[in-house]
Amino acid sequence: xxxxxxxxxxLQETHRVLVVIDMQPDGFPxxxxxxxxxxxxxxxxxxxxWLVLIVxxxxxxxxxxxxxxMSMLAGYPHWKLVKKKAEDGxxxxxxxxxxxxxxxxxxxxxxxxxxxxxxxxxxxTAHGLAQRLPxxxxxxxxxxxxxxxxxxxxxxxxxxxxxxxxx
Numbered sequence: 001x002x003x004x005x006x007x008x009x010x011l012q013e014t015h016r017v018l019v020v021i022d023m024q025p026d027g028f029p030x031x032x033x034x035x036x037x038x039x040x041x042x043x044x045x046x047x048x049x050w051l052v053l054i055v056x057x058x059x060x061x062x063x064x065x066x067x068x069x070m071s072m073l074a075g076y077p078h079w080k081l082v083k084k085k086a087e088d089g090x091x092x093x094x095x096x097x098x099x100x101x102x103x104x105x106x107x108x109x110x111x112x113x114x115x116x117x118x119x120x121x122x123x124x125t126a127h128g129l130a131q132r133l134p135x136x137x138x139x140x141x142x143x144x145x146x147x148x149x150x151x152x153x154x155x156x157x158x159x160x161x162x163x164x165x166x167x
Contacts, residue, residue, distance in 0.1 A: 015102070018045035019093055021055045021115030021122055026063025030116045030146045035066060037144035041114045042072055050112075051078050053096050057121065058083040087121045090128025110137035112167075114144035118153055130161035138164045 023038055025031045031038075045052050052073065054065050064070075065081070073079045080100065084092045093111070097104055111129055113122055122145050129138045140158060147153050158164045 016050040017097055017111050018050050018052045019055060019111055019113045021089065021113060021125060022057050023066050023069055023115050024056055024062045024064060025066050027061050028116050031066060033146040034144050035068060038114045039072060041141055041144050042069065046076055049078060051100050051102060053080055053082050053093055055082045055084055055089045058085055088124035088128040090125050090132055094132060104133055112139040112141060114141045116146050118145040118147035123157055126164050127161055130163045134163060136163060139167050142166050
């Protein structure tokens with residue numbers, strides 16, 4: 001399994017984590033709707049040497065992460081595949097950050113989330129991170145997230161936590 005191989009001091013200096021959630025088009029066809037935007041977010045994270053976590057819903061029908069994303073990450077040393085068993089992947093994300101040698105002690109510039117679906121796994125993971133790490137910033141990239149409601153989605157649910165910011 002791929003994992004981060006950055007020296008701890010290098011990861012500590014970036015203090016940023018891109019969390020890509022459920023970009024598994026076989027199980028979540030909406031992933032195709034934001035593939036280009038998620039690829040852009042990954043490219044930006046890679047250019048800044050951020051840790052990139054590819055979070056997969058670990059159920060058989062979900063399939064694997066889109067091959068285009070996995071190809072982008074080939075040869076990039078600062079990424080890890082993370083499996084989650086429930087909609088909220090925040091515990092697995094926090095564990096993976098610690099395993100990569102990064103501290104989650106805040107102030108920590110924090111997390112940036114992208115993927116599907118905004119109203120379920122993105123929301124639950126964002127709120128889980130915000131609750132478990134209340135001094136950390138959790139950013140949600142609006143144009144790199146998608147859900148069944150499309151543009152009618154009510155983004156106000158993210159305002160329940162002061163440390164969640166829509167970008």
